[in-house]
Amino acid sequence: MKVMIVGAGKLGYKLAELMNNEDIEVTLIDKNIKTIERINDHLDVLTVNANGLELETLKKLDIKTYDLLLASTGSDEANVIICSVAKKLGCKKTIARVRNPEYIHQFDFIKDKMGIDHIVNPDLATANEIAHYLLKSYSFNNGEFAKGRVSMMDFHVNHMKDLIGKSLAELNDFENLLVVAISRDGNIIIPHGGTMLEEDDIIYIIGESKNINNFAARFRLNMDNNRIKRVMILGGGKITHYLAEQLIQANIGVTIFEQDKDRCKYLSEKLNNALIINGDGTDINLLEQEDLSSMDAFVGATGYDEQNLLMSLMAKQSGVRKVIAKISRSSYVNLIEKLDIDFALDPTNIIAGDILKFIRGGKVVSVSLLLGEQAEVTEVIMDENLSVLGKPISKLGLPKGIIIGAIVRDREVIIPNGRTIIYPKDRLVIFCLESNAPHLKAFFKSTRGGVMDELRNYNQGIRKFIGF
Numbered sequence: 405m406k407v408m409i410v411g412a413g414k415l416g417y418k419l420a421e422l423m424n425n426e427d428i429e430v431t432l433i434d435k436n437i438k439t440i441e442r443i444n445d446h447l448d449v450l451t452v453n454a455n456g457l458e459l460e461t462l463k464k465l466d467i468k469t470y471d472l473l474l475a476s477t478g479s480d481e482a483n484v485i486i487c488s489v490a491k492k493l494g495c496k497k498t499i500a501r502v503r504n505p506e507y508i509h510q511f512d513f514i515k516d517k518m519g520i521d522h523i524v525n526p527d528l529a530t531a532n533e534i535a536h537y538l539l540k541s542y543s544f545n546n547g548e549f550a551k552g553r554v555s556m557m558d559f560h561v562n563h564m565k566d567l568i569g570k571s572l573a574e575l576n577d578f579e580n581l582l583v584v585a586i587s588r589d590g591n592i593i594i595p596h597g598g599t600m601l602e603e604d605d606i607i608y609i610i611g612e613s614k615n616i617n618n619f620a621a622r623f624r625l626n627m628d629n630n631r632i633k634r635v636m637i638l639g640g641g642k643i644t645h646y647l648a649e650q651l652i653q654a655n656i657g658v659t660i661f662e663q664d665k666d667r668c669k670y671l672s673e674k675l676n677n678a679l680i681i682n683g684d685g686t687d688i689n690l691l692e693q694e695d696l697s698s699m700d701a702f703v704g705a706t707g708y709d710e711q712n713l714l715m716s717l718m719a720k721q722s723g724v725r726k727v728i729a730k731i732s733r734s735s736y737v738n739l740i741e742k743l744d745i746d747f748a749l750d751p752t753n754i755i756a757g758d759i760l761k762f763i764r765g766g767k768v769v770s771v772s773l774l775l776g777e778q779a780e781v782t783e784v785i786m787d788e789n790l791s792v793l794g795k796p797i798s799k800l801g802l803p804k805g806i807i808i809g810a811i812v813r814d815r816e817v818i819i820p821n822g823r824t825i826i827y828p829k830d831r832l833v834i835f836c837l838e839s840n841a842p843h844l845k846a847f848f849k850s851t852r853g854g855v856m857d858e859l860r861n862y863n864q865g866i867r868k869f870i871g872f
Contacts, residue, residue, distance in 0.1 A: 405428045405429065405471050405472070406428075406429045406431070406469060406470045406471050406472075407423055407428055407429070407430050407431070407470065407471065407472045407473075407474065407763075408430075408431045408432075408433065408465065408467065408470050408472070408473045408474070408490075408495070409430065409431070409432045409433065409473075409474045409476065410433045410434075410456030410473065410474070410475045410476065410477060410483075410486050411433070411434060411456070411475060411476040411477035411478070411483075411501075412432050412433070412434035412436075412439050412440070412443055412451075413476060413477075413478065414732060414752045415476045415501065415526065415752050415755060415756065416432060416434070416474070416476045417443065417447075418752045418753070418756050419474065419476075419756055419759060420432050420443070420447055420449050421447060422756060422760065424447055424448060424449060425838065425841060425842065426841060426842060429450075430449040430450065431449070431450045431451075431452060431465060431470075432447075432449050432450070432451050432452070433451075433452045433454055433456045433461070433465075434451075434452075434453065435453070435454070435455050436453075437453050440452075440453045452465065456475065456477065456482075456486050457482055457485060457486055459489060459493075462486075462489060462490055462493055463493065467490050467493045467494060467495045468493055468494025468495065469494075470490075470495050470496070471495075471496050471497060472495070472496065472497045472498070472499065472763065473486070473487060473490040473495045473497070473498045473499070474498075474499045474500075474501075474759065475487050475490075475498070475499070475500045475501065476501045477501075480500075480501070480502045480503055480504050480507060483500040483501050483502060484500050484502065484514060484518055484520065486500075487499070487500045487518065487519070487520045488518040488519055488520065491518075491519040491520070492519065497521045497522075498519070498520050498521050498522075499520070499521065499522045499523070499524060499759060499762065500514075500520050500522075500523050500524075501523075501524050501525070501526070501755075502514070502523050502524075502525055503525055503526065503527050503528075503642055504642075505528075505642060505645050505646060505674075508525070508528065508646075511523050521762075522759075522762050524755050524758055524759060525755075526751040526752065526754065526755040527641070527642035527643045527645075527646055527751065528642075528646045529751065529754045529755050529758060530643050530646075530730065530749060530751040530754055531643050531644075531645075531646035531647035531650065532646075532650075533749055533754060534643075534647055534703060534728055534747070534749070535647055535650040535651065535654075537726075537728065537747050538632050538635065538651070538656075538701055538726065538728075539632070539650075539654055547772055547781065548613065549781070549783045549810070549833045550783065550810070550812040550817070550831050550833060552613060553612065553613055553812055553815070553817050554610065554611070554612060554613060554809075554810045554812065554817055554833050555610070555611065555612075555613040555616040555617075556584070556608060556609065556610040556616075556781060556809070556833075556835075557608075557609060557616055557620065558587075558606050558607065558608045558609075559606070559607060559620075560604070560605070560606055560607075561601050561602070561603065561604070561605040561606070561607055562603065562604065563623065564623055567601050568601055568602065568603050569600065569601065569602075570600070570601055571597065571598050571599060571600050571601075572595055572596070572597050572598070572599050572601075573597035573598065577619070577622065577623075578609065578619070579615075580611055580612065580615045580819055581609045581610070581611040581615060581616070581619060581819065582609060582610050582611060582807075582809050582810070582819050583595055583607060583608070583609050584608050584609065584610050584807050584809050584835040585607075585608040585779065585807075585835065586599065586601070586605050586606065586607055586608070587605065587606040587608070588602060588604075588605050588606075589604075591778075592778045592779055592837060594804050594805055594807065594837065604742070608835075610809035610810055610819075610833065610835070611810065611817075611819055612810070612817035612819075631700075632656060632700045632701050632726065633656060633657060633700055634656070634657040634658075634659070634698065634699050634700050634701075635651055635656055635657070635658055635659070635699065635700065635701045635702070635703065636659045636660075636661070636691070636694070636696060636699045636701070636702050636703070636719070636724075637658065637659070637660045637661070637702075637703045637705055638661050638685040638686075638702070638703065638704045638705060638706055638711070638712065638715050639660075639661070639662065639685065639704070639705040639706035639707070639711075639712075640660050640661075640662030640664070640667045640668060640671050640680070641667075641705060641706070641707065643705045643730065643751070644660055644662075644671075644703075644705050645671065645674065645675070647703065647705070648660060648671075648675050648678050649675065652675065652677045652678060657679075658675070658677070658678040658679065659678070659679045659681065659694060659699075660675075660678055660679065660680050660681065661681050661683055661684075661685030661690075661691070661694075662680065662681070662682065662685070663682070663683065663684055663685070664682075665682050668680050668681075668682040681694060685706070685711075685715065686711055686714070686715055688718055688722075691715075691718075691719075691722075692722070696719060696722050696724065697722045697723045697724070699719070699724050700724070700725055700726060701724065701725065701726035701727070701728065702715070702716060702719035702720075702724045702726070702727045702728070703727075703728045703729075703730075704716045704727075704728065704729040704730060705730050706730075709729075709730075709731045709732055709733050709736055712729040712730050712731065713729050713731070713736070713739075713740070713743065713745065713748075716728065716729040716745050717743060717744065717745065720744050720745070726746050726747070727744075727745055727746055727747075728745075728746060728747045728748070728749075729745055729747075729748045730748075730749060730750075730751065731748050731749070731750055732750055732751070732752060734750070736748075753773040754773075756773055757771040757772050757773045757780070758771075760780075764782075767784055767785040767786070767787055768782065768783070768784050771783075778837065778838055779835065779836060779837050779838055780835075780836055780838065780841065781809075781833060781834065781835055781836075782833075782834045782836060783831065783832070783833050783834075784831070784832050784834060785829065785830070785831050785832075786826060786827070786828055786829060786830045786831075786832065787828070788828040788829075792826055793826055793827060793828060794825060794826075794827070795825065795826070796822060796823050796824065796825055797820055797821070797822055797823075797824050797825075797826070798822030798823065802843075803840045803843050804840075805836060805837030805839060805840035805843075806834065806835070806836045806837070806840050806843060807834070807835040807836075808820050808824075808826075808832055808833075808834055808835075809833045809834065809835050810832070810833040811824065811826070811830050811831065811832055811833075812830070812831040812833075813827065813829075813830050813831075
């Protein structure tokens with residue numbers, strides 16, 4: 405599969421890195437020669453120092469031979485034009501990153517008129533994740549799959565100190581749940597029955613949503629009894645704009661701190677029911693004047709990870725129940741695990757998962773990047789011609805880093821074991837270490853005519869990621 409990425413910022417770089425691990429031929433275009441040089445030092449991809457907006461650039465690179473073009477420059481308008489031109493020159497599929505809230509209600513029109521197959525918006529996707537977390541008021545990190553029937557949660561073992569020093573085989577309160585991973589000192593462990601739990605471990609479990617909620621309730625990890633009523637947000641960027649709209653619609657009081665006066669004026673015009681304060685949100689005295697301690701949640705959403713993390717910790721110390729920080733550096737993952745921050749998320753990872761789902765196509769329902777990009781959870785519907793069907797899981801030869809965490813069959817959620825057999829139309833929730841992602845292709849090999857024949861029958865290879 406051939407993919408062209410125009411714009412080598414955080415998203416472009418992350419996708420090139422992920423695709424590099426997936427055996428995809430990647431061409432990365434950027435106007436900045438220093439950016440290109442940096443990428444050449446770290447990634448084994450074809451780099452081109454050029455302007456992706458120029459027609460001749462796309463022609464010289466023979467864009468018609470590419471299966472996909474992703475436009476992720478800093479300009480929404482440029483991204484739309486690049487995708488439209490590439491499509492007219494013969495590129496099979498195009499994805500544009502469009503971030504401006506002014507365009508959110510025009511996505512369908514833009515896609516239809518400009519010939520764009522998919523539009524991604526990292527800021528909107530991030531705001532959706534934060535709103536989902538706040539409106540459900542979970543006190544633990546929770547991901548939902550199979551239309552909400554299956555959940556995966558993570559929690560610190562310190563919340564259940566009687567588990568420390570025990571092996572997984574000795575645990576008595578995990579019926580119908582599966583421990584898929586343990587995060588220890590920033591590294592991921594795929595556990596077995598003899599794995600001993602240690603202090604500061606983070607445990608990832610998967611199961612039917614009602615069983616996850618029952619487990620959380622039993623150990624007082626579940627939803628807060630008090631509904632979120634007031635939220636303070638640091639930073640007035642696009643994420644804040646999208647998030648505030650959703651919170652206001654849910655009748656939640658919103659206070660926003662933003663230093664830029666013009667941005668404050670813009671937000672005040674767009675968000676009628678939010679309190680917009682033009683001031684330095686890193687000034688704890690100013691936050692206290694605005695009654696920080698009475699807030700139910702605090703969101704650090706500036707463009708600076710350090711500010712978001714520091715002020716989230718300050719809010720927690722002031723008595724705020726829920727603190728959330730937006731981060732963009734994967735190197736901070738290990739630090740976050742040791743801090744008293746309830747929820748930290750990376751917009752690049754969120755949107756990269758969405759793009760991977762689109763590329764893998766067809767039966768792939770969702771892709772979620774987890775644990776500082778060390779792992780992912782993929783939700784897949786089983787095709788009728790896969791070689792894994794009709795075999796016990798123990799006979800599939802899966803690498804240690806790939807775990808089938810749950811199977812949904814005819815609305816029933818099954819937590820599988822080695823004897824479980826996979827059938828057509830089963831919906832699988834699969835936990836996979838990033839290092840084992842290429843093995844998923846072999847796992848989903850078709851029994852009819854070889855995997856490449858199957859791929860060519862569907863958009864000439866767009867689905868090559870896992871071989872449907």
